[in-house]
Amino acid sequence: MRHEPHFNGADYIPDRDWDRLTTQLGRIFNCMKDGEWRTLSSIHDVTGDPEASISAQLRHLRKDHFGSHTVNRKHMGSGLYKYQLIPTAEQQELF
Numbered sequence: 261m262r263h264e265p266h267f268n269g270a271d272y273i274p275d276r277d278w279d280r281l282t283t284q285l286g287r288i289f290n291c292m293k294d295g296e297w298r299t300l301s302s303i304h305d306v307t308g309d310p311e312a313s314i315s316a317q318l319r320h321l322r323k324d325h326f327g328s329h330t331v332n333r334k335h336m337g338s339g340l341y342k343y344q345l346i347p348t349a350e351q352q353e354l355f
Contacts, residue, residue, distance in 0.1 A: 330348075
């Protein structure tokens, strides 16, 4: 079952933000769906998205209304983390 992204927040305006955030989420999901471990910097190198946005979108992917995917995180030292996305079995494609 596919889940339509449901963004929210005090500054979220659907007409202004939905297309941009949905496209960004798709780029990040497609980069990460292979299950490889990556830093925010290495995801940025593939997608071109800001690291803060990547981090926020990875948090979204854990939420029910974004698919309840597993996003693992491991500390590499000196404040550096790597992330791994394990898509749910029923949702190997985001949209």
